[in-house]
Amino acid sequence: MNASPDHLVQMVNDIAGFFDAEPDHDAAIAGIENHLRKFWDPRMRRKLIAHLQGGVAEIAPSARAAIARL
Amino acid sequence: MLSIVEKDFGTPAPRPARLWKNVGMRSGGDVDVAAKLVTLTIDGREISVSEGTSVMRAAALNDINIPKLCATETLDAFGSCRLCLVQIDGVRGYPASCTTPVAPGMKVTTQNAKLAELRLGVMELYISDHPLDCLTCPANGHCELQDMAGAVGLREVRYGYDGDNHVYAKQGGEANPRFVAKDESNPYFTFDPSKCIVCSRCVRACDEQQGTLALTIQGRGFDSKVSASQAEDFLDSECVSCGACVQACPTATLSEKSLISMGQAEHSITTTCAYCGVGCSFRAEMKGEEVVRMVPNKDGHANHGHSCVKGRFAIGYATHTDRIYKPMIRAKITDPWREVSWEEAIGYAASEFKRIQAKYGRDSIGGITSSRCTNEETYLVQKLVRAGFGNNNVDTCARVCHSPTGYGLKQTLGESAGTQNFDSVMQADVIMVIGANPTDGHPVFASQMKRRLREGAKLIVADPRRIDLVRTPHIEAQQHLKLRPGTNVALINSLAHVIVTEGLVKEDFVRERCEIESFDKWRHFVGDALHSPEAMEAVTGVPAAQVRAAARLYATGGNGAIYYGLGVTEHSQGSTMVMGIANLAMATGNIGREGVGVNPLRGQNNVQGSCDMGSFPHEFPGYRHVSDNAARDLLENAWGVNLLNEPGLRIPNMFEAALDGEFLGLYIEGEDIAQSDPNTQHVTAALTAMECIIVQDLFLNESAKFAHVFLPGSSFLEKDGTFTNAERRISPVRKVMKPKSGYADWEITQLLSNAMGYPMHYTHPSEIMDEIAALTPTFTGVSFARLDELGSIQWPCNEQHPEGTPTMHIDEFVRGKGRFMVTEYVPTSEKVNAKFPLILTTGRILSQYNVGAQTRRTENVTWHSEDRLELHPSDAETRGIKDGDWCGIASRAGETVLRASVTERVQPGVVYTTFHFPESGANVITTDNSDWATNCPEYKVTAVEVTRVSQPSEWQKRYREFSERQQELLEARDAADAR
Secondary structure, eight states, rough: OOOOOOHHHHHHHHHHHHTTTTTSHHHHHHHHHHHHHHHHHHHHHHHHHHHHHHOOOOHHHHHHHHTTTT | OSSSSSSOOSSSEEEEESSSSSTSSSSTTTTTOOOOOEEEEEETTTEEEEOOOOOOHHHHHHHHHOOOOSSSSSOOOOOOOOOOBOOEOOSOOOOOOOTTTTTTTEEEEOOOHHHHHHHHHHHHHHTTTTTOGEEEEEETTTTHHHHHHHHHHHOOOTOOSSSSSSSSSSTTEEEEETTOEEEEEEEEEEEEEOOOOOOOOHHHIIIIIIOOOEEEEEHHHHEEEEEETTTTTTTTOOOOOOOOHHOSSSSSSEEEEEHHOOOSSSSEEEOOOOSSSTTTTEEEEETTTTTEEEEEEHHHHHHHTTOHHHHHHOOOOGGGTTTTOSSSESSTTOOOEEEEHHHHHHHHHHHHHHHHHHHHHHGGGGEEOOSSHHHHHHHHHOOOIIIOSSSSEEEEEGGGGTHHHHHHHHTSSSSSSOSSSSGGGOOOSSSEEOOOHHHHHSHHHHHHHHHHHHHTTTTEEEEEEOOOOGETTTTEOOOOOOOOTOHHHHHHHHHHHHHHTOOOOOHHHHHHHHHHHHHHHHHHHHHGGGGGHHHHHHOOOOOOOOOHHHHHHHHSSSSEEEEEHHHHHHSSSHHHHHHHHHHHHHHOOSSSTTTTEEEEEOSSHHHHHHHHHHHHHETTTTTTTTTTTHHHHHHHHHHSSSOOOOOOHHHHHEEEEHHHSSSSSSEEEOOOHHHHHHHHHHHHHHOOOOOOOOEEEESTGGGGGOOOOOEEEEOGOOOOOEEOOOEEEEEEEOOOOOOTTTTTTTHHHHHHHHHTTTTOOSSHHHHHHHHHHOOGGGGGGGGGGHHHHSSSSEOOOSSSSSSOOSSSSSSSTTTBBOOOOOOOOOOOOOOOOOOOOOOEEEOOOOOOOOTTGGGGGGGGGOOSOOEEEEEEEHHHHHHTTTTTTTEEEEESSSSEEEEEOOOOOOOTEEEEEEEOOOOOOHHHSSSSOTTTTTOOTTTTOOEEEEEEEOOOOOOHHHHHHHHHHHHHHHHTOOOOTTO
C-alpha cells in the first residue's frame, strides 16, 4: 500500500471548492495559495507539484493557478 | 451524602437579574447589577444579605445553623420537614426558615424552648420509622438525620418501634407489607427504602439538577415512598445514574457502593474530571491514597455541584488490572514484549528516534499530544517535537474532532475558541443545537441547558436523528430540522437566506462591528434564490416552512445562542459550516454579550487546552502561526533553539508520509489513533510501516499493538496540572495519589527529551505553566497560585483581563472587525448509489466515552456493552433485518458486523452507530474523506449497505486474531521481576 498523490489532488480540489465561491477570481487563487502555504507541510506541496508536472490530473483551474505561485 | 468538606447553606443563593458578571472585561455595559442588601436581626445579631436570600441561608452565612433535613443548597426550598421552623416578630406561628425570604428589619429567633419542643416532636416521629443501626450504617459519621437527632437533643422515642413502619421486613412474625427490600441493581449505588425519611431531596435533585425526572414520591401520607419510574429497579428505570440523588440524600438510603465498602473518607482534594469537555470540578474524597468517592464540587464553575455517570462513578479504570505499570520494549511488533527499567526504555526510544532521523532525515519523526493529558504535558510534548526533534510534526486528536472550529472561528471572529461560559445559557432565549447531542455527550451542561429550557427558552435542534433533547420531560423543541447527513452548509445558507431576505439582519450591529465589504458579499451570496429554503428542501430534506420558522425564531426571539458539536465539524465542509454559524451569529447580533454566542461543545476534557498549547503542526502555543516571526523569535530565545517556519504534518498526512517511507517514528501520548481515526485498515497499514512507535498510555490500547516502546502513563488522579474545558476555563488537576508507574506523564516526556539531547529541568508542573504564561499573550495572568485563588480562570487572562474572560468579543472582535465568509455548499463526494444506498453517521452514548479505553473498564458496560447499528424500521424490513439480528455494514472503505437496533430515532435512509468498542470496527467503514481546510475526517457521512449476516466480517476475524496474538505477546512478556 502506497500513499497516492491522487489524495493530494482531491484535497487541493476540496480547498478550491471553498475558495471558488469567492467572486473575485484572483482573491480565490490567493486564498488557495495562502491556505497551502499555511497548512501544508512543504513535502506535500512538493509532491503535488511534482505530480502535476509529471502528468495529467483533474484539477480545478484556480488550484492549478495557485500551485503555480508556490 | 454531601461532600465531607462543604458547608451546606440550605437554600440556593438568590439569582439576581444578571447572575454572572463579566469579570475582567473592559466594557461597563454588561456588568452585574449590584444586588440590593437587606438588613435583619437573627438571634439578636444584625445581618445584611442580598435580597431574595432565605432566612435559613442568611443565618447559615453567619454561622447560625438552623436544624434542617429537607433543605439543601443545591435545591430550591421545599419546606416539608418542619425542622427549620423559626419565630419572627410580628408573624403568626412558626414559619419554615428555608421558604421564608429575608425582609428589612425582620427579627428572627432560631432557638427557644417552644422551637426546641416542636423540633423534638418532629424528630421523634422521624426516628420512630427509622432503623437504629447507626453504628453499622454506611452514613455513620456523616448522617444528617443522626446530626439532627443530636442537634435537637432526642433522647427517647415515646411511640416505640413496634407500630406501623417501613423499617423491618417482618412485623409480629408476619411479612411487613410496607417494607421494601434494598435495591442494589445500579452498579454504583444502593437504594435502601427502610432508611428513607421521604424528604424528597432525591426526587428534587432528579428534577431540578439533572432534569431527567426519573424519581417520584408514590402514595400519600404514611404510604409515601420514593419510586424510580413506576416502582421499577433503579437500573430498569429512566434513571441515568448521574448520582445527584445519592449526593442529595441526607441518610444512607441512597449510598455509593464504594462508601459502603470502604467507609467514610478522611480528606478531600479538589480536582477536575478527565472525561468530556464540560470539565466538571470534583472533590476526590480520599482514604489515604484510595478514592472513596468523587463528589461534584458545589463551587465548581462549570458544573455547580452536578455530575454525570462517567465523572462521578466511572473511575474504576484508573486502578483496573489491565493497567500496565512497567515500561516495555520490543524490536518488532511480532516479538513478545520485554519489561525493562525506565532508563532502558527511554534510552532505547531515544536511540531509535535518533537512528531514524540520521537515516531518513530530521522530518521523519513526530509526536501526537493528548487531549486527555494536562496543558502542561501537552505543552511539553509539542515543545519536545519542535525544539527536541527539530520539526513541526506535532498534532493532536483535535484534528479528528474540532479542528474546523479552530479554523472557522479564527477566520471569522479572530479566536479559535467558543465565545461564552456555560452559565451564559441561563440568559438565552432561543437555543439552537446543531449536530450535538448534549444529553449524551455533555450531560452536565445539558442539565443546565434543560433547566433554562424548562424556564421557557425556545429550542431549535438541527440533527438527522431525533436526539433525546428534541422531546424530554417538560421540553419540546419548537423546530427539529431533521436534515440529511452532509447537508449542513445547505441548511445554514437557507437559514441565512431567510434572515437576509426577510429583513432580519441586525444592521446596526453589522455596520458597527463587522467588515462591511465582507458582509455585503455574503448578503449578496446567501440572498440568491438558489439558497432559499424552498430551493434547498430537495437537498436537505427539511421542509422550507420549518427552516423559515427556525430562522425567524433565532433572529427575533431575543438572545439567540448556538451550541454545536461534531455533527458540524466532522464533515468534508466542517470548517465551512463553522464559518456559516459565525456568519449567522454576527448577522443577527447574537454575539458579544451573555446569553448568545457561538459555542462549540468540545469532546475531550482538554481538547481546547491541547489546541491552545500549540499542538497543531502550523501553530505555536496561543494560535500563533509558525511563520509569525515575532512569535518564533520569542520562543527561539526562550527555548534556545532554532525553530522551523513551515508547518509540519497533520495526523492523516503522517499516515500518508509513513506509507511513502518518509515518516518512520511516532511518539503518541494518550491517544488511540488505531481505533479513533477513520479508515482503520489505512491507519494500521501506516502504523505497520513505521520503524519505531512509542505509545505512552494507561493500557495496551489498539495503537500500542503496533508499538515498539510502551511507556506506562499516569491517570488524572496521579498528577498535578490543568485542563481547559469548552468554555476556555482552565481548572486545576491535583495529584491525589502517587503515579502508579513511578512517573507522571510530564516527567516521562522530560526524560525522553533529555535522552534526545534537548534538556528539560522542570521540577513541578507549575513551572511549566509559568513558562506557558511567560510566552503566551492570552495566558500571562495564569499561574497555579492564581488558580488556587480563583478556582478556575477563563482565558484570555492578562493585564486587561486579570480574572479571565467569560464572554469574548464584547466591544470588538479579537480580529478587530468580524469577517463574513462566503460559504458555498459543496456536496460531499461520499455519495449514495445503488451499491451503497444508506448513509451511516456516528455518535456517542452517555455511559461510554470515545474509544472506551476508560469506560469499557468500568461498570458502565452495564448500560452499553456493545455498539449497535440503529436503522429505521422501513430500511430494516426491506432487508429482512429484525431487532437484535447481526448485520453486515459495507462501505467503500471496508466491512464490519454489528447487531441491529431497529428504531425510529433515525430517519429512513440513515443508519447510526457508536464507536466505543474496538471490535465493532466502526472506523473500518469510515472513509479517508476529510474537511477541506483541516483534514478533520468526515466521520458523519459514509455511504453503506446493510445486509443480514450470520458471521463476523473478514476484518473482524483478522482483528480478533491480531489482538489475541498481541495479548499473548503481552502475557508472554519477559517480566523484569522474574529476571
